[in-house]
Amino acid sequence: MIRTTLTAVALATSPLTTPVIASDNTTxxxxxxxxxVVDGVTNDPQQMAIYGQALKESGLHQNAGSYYLNDPRPLRILEGNxxxxxxxxxxxxxxxCAAIDxxxxxxxxxxIKPLRKNxxxxxxxxxRLL
Incomplete structure (x- = not known):
């Protein structure tokens, strides 16, 4: 699974770093x-479309200086299901800091976040980027 692979890469490149839960990283x-990385299964595509539109209209990504790097659906599955x-x-x-903010x-x-509930x-x- 990609989540497992990315975690393994992060741990391999930073063996002394322990992952921190966002709520624990307040200082x-x-x-x-x-x-x-947002990884998972969409159960209600219509509700996610509403969430996505509200997020876009909020300007939060523009204000944070953040942007999407990919289409979230795989282009091709090379291994696994x-x-x-x-x-x-x-x-x-x-x-x-920008991501936490x-x-x-x-x-x-x-x-915004309540729009994707369930x-x-x-x-x-x-x-981290290398």
Whole structure:
């Protein structure tokens, strides 16, 4: 699974670094670029479309200096099996701080994020760029 592979790569390149849960990282963050990985299965594509439109209209990505790096649906599966509703979205952020600010912003937390409730099952992680 991609999530496992990315975790293995992150651990292999930073063996002394322990992953930090976002809620535990309230006092410090890095100014180095990161990629947010959204990985999971979409259960309600119509609701996710509403979420995506609201996120686009909010301007949160523009304000954070972040942008999408890929189409979340695979172009081709070279190995393994995937549910047709499985997505992996990569979002570039100029810094870990920008990603955390985006994630914790009142607009995202109170207005945007609730729109995807029960629309899918996702894991959302930050990775350092090499």
């Amino acid at each position: 410090s963050c890095s100014q180095k670029p990161v990629v947010m 995937r549910d047709q509703n499985h997505v992996t979205l990569l979002i570039n952020f100029p810094s870990e 985006f994630w914790n912003s009142p607009v995202y937390r109170q207005k 629309a899918g099952d996702y894991t959302i992680e930050l990775y």
